[in-house]
Amino acid sequence: MIPPLRVYNTLSRQKEVFEPLAPPHVGMYVCGPTVYSDVHLGNVRTFLSFDIIYRYLKQQGYKVRYVRNITDVGHLLGETNEGEDRISQKARLENLEPMEVVQRYTNGFHEVMQQFNILPPSIEPAATGHIVEQIGLTQRLLEQGLAYEVNGSVYFDVSKYNQEHNYGKLSGRNVEELIANTRELEGQEIKRNPADFALWKKAQPEHIMRWPSPWGPGFPGWHLECTVMSTKYLGERFDIHGGGMDLKFPHHECEIAQSVGSCGVDPAKYWVHTNMVTINGQKMSKSLGNSILPSQFITGNHPLLDQPYSPMVLRFFMLQSHYASTLDISMEALQAAKKGYLKLMNGMRVLRNLEYSEQEGIEFNEKGAQQVKGLCDNCYRSMNDDFNTAQTIGHLFNLVKKINALQTGQLSTAELGREVFDQMKQTFISFTEEVLGLREELDLRPENLLEALLEVYRQAKEQKDYERVDQIRASLRNSGIVVKDMKQGIDWAYEE
Incomplete structure (x- = not known):
């Protein structure tokens, strides 16, 4: 007898029997690419892993709604979601419109996914298309008393949340240790404690990507967008939430806090994380020259x-x-x-x-x-x-x-x-x-096959095997190719 499907749940730290919330329907959300750089092999591995999960669940008869977002705004530097938006940074460096950067790298991402036969998701929302909803979620967290506004920026209050909930339960982090060990960064002094993360950031005059909000012109924080898009397309609670293990903290931890704070429930029943890619035992990086x-x-x-x-x-x-x-x-x-x-x-x-x-x-x-x-x-x-x-x-x-x-x-x-x-x-x-999504790759380039056949033709002529010569000529003519016996050798042309 074949045992039931079991999934390792990062939240419970054990394998659990997979029981969808509303079978046969399955909702799966995977944190997609941040489109400011080329896709690396670690990205491919992550999306390939969830492609396998998607494929197998469908083969088992589940109706899967697979949502994978595009991060085209709000990806801020640092564990506490501070610093400059990376797409704005890239646009400024290359003297481009931010959406030019987004489109270029989104196209490149899709090309790589197609090369590796990774199926497209059911829905692929972009963060910039959900600004209104992100502002709405920020307002709800403010009303719940779990967020506060300072000089046009809004932050999630981790200490307040942790009074009734457990911030750190996914990654196993301790809030007090987080606060004590968080580095002092520029702008940290305006926050109530260093572990608080940005929901909405005030846009400085030089900031390219900005939207009007109740707190003034600004842009959303990275963690906010995934909570908005997952709940919009899958509901307040869905089956699988996934991504690379590097997203476990702070990104997924913050998502849980935002969802519990605004909706009262954990967003996902099963949390699934993929591991990293190394080369010859070393982490891949540009500085080591092994990326x-x-x-x-x-x-x-x-x-x-x-x-x-x-x-x-x-x-x-x-x-x-x-x-x-x-x-x-x-x-x-x-x-x-x-x-x-x-x-x-x-x-x-x-x-x-x-x-x-x-x-x-x-x-x-x-x-x-x-x-x-x-x-x-x-x-x-x-x-x-x-x-x-x-x-x-x-x-x-x-x-x-x-x-x-x-x-x-x-x-x-x-x-x-x-x-x-x-x-x-x-x-x-x-x-x-x-x-497994493996397909046959034939490296049978037409020019190589034609050259091989012309070589057989040359040998037949040298051996005066004219019957064979005529057979090859006729076969190629049926394919629209004419053999040309030139003084300088044998050539071919398309039949006109």
């Missing part, structure tokens, strides 16, 4: 890379680790991932061409059939164990062995029986393509 963009992996254009690695090889590589574990990149691991990915794709090609057939004299093998059935069931068991893609891939590899045995004749479909054979085919294809 590699996804585009550089694909082209191979980086000193640390030995060769290009395609998006599907990288996707497969990331799926070989559980989303909550650290993913370490090495050239050896990438090369192994390339071999593993091709192994699955070859298994897929063989299986698609296999059909069930009864064979005279071959009897049904109960033990062998149960073994294959067990491998299929294990794919579900692994995914039901907190979306363990690494274990799932291992079971798919074991199925590849059976597929290869069927191809070579060492195993017969009749030995498995039609029911188990069909189950194997459906399970392997479904998990590889629909759940």
Whole structure:
């Protein structure tokens, strides 16, 4: 019997049976990109992890509303949500309109998501499209006595909130220690205590992105936008809230405080966090020279890379680790991932061409059939164990062995029986393509194939195999290509 789906909940710090609030509907909110810089591999890993969750829940028959926001304003520097908005900062540095910055990096983000076959969410709201709602939430928190206004800026009162609630329960932080250890930053003196975070910031005269509010021209804080957009599209309480582990504190902690303070309930039933990406055991950073963009992996254009690695090889590589574990990149691991990915794709090609057939004299093998059935069931068991893609891939590899045995004749479909054979085919294809999102990448560039065929044509001419020459000419002409025998060699042209 396959056990139910269990999810590790960061809030309770244990695996829990997944029970949606209103089955079969599932609401999932994931903190999306801040569009002021290029997408890095850590971003890809996070959104890939939730893509897997999204895909598997849908495969299991759930109706998933997946909301992933675009942070195009309000991402302030520092743990206490202070400093300059990063998009405004980027716009000023590059002498651009802020929305030019937003559009450029949003387009780049979507291109990377498509390359890695990451499905688009059901809804992708942007923070700038929800300013009115963010002002409204700030006003509610003021009315609840959990926020205060100082010189046109509004701050969340962490100490006041903590009198009745537990600020820090998600990350395990202690408020008193937070207050004691918070660095003194410029502007901190206007706050009641250093742990308070900005809901709305007064816009200085030089600040580009600003909106009118009851407290004067300003712009929202980063934490505020996710609370507004998640509750608008999923309700005050929904099923899954996720993001990278770096968002656990302060971002997600602040979201909980804002939701509890304004609505009286925790926003999400399950909190899910992905872990970081390292390279050769070190954190990726520009200062260390080991930060590699996804585009550089694909082209191979980086000193640390030995060769290009395609998006599907990288996707497969990331799926070989559980989303909550650290993913370490090495050239050896990438090369192994390339071999593993091709192994699955070859298994897929063989299986698609296999059909069930009864064979005279071959009897049904109960033990062998149960073994294959067990491998299929294990794919579900692994995914039901907190979306363990690494274990799932291992079971798919074991199925590849059976597929290869069927191809070579060492195993017969009749030995498995039609029911188990069909189950194997459906399970392997479904998990590889629909759940893991792996698709075949054919590096069969037309110019390379044409050159190879022209080389066969040259050899046929040299050997005076004119029948073969005529066959190649006719075949290419059917494809709209004319072979041209030139003095300087053999060339081709499009047929006019």
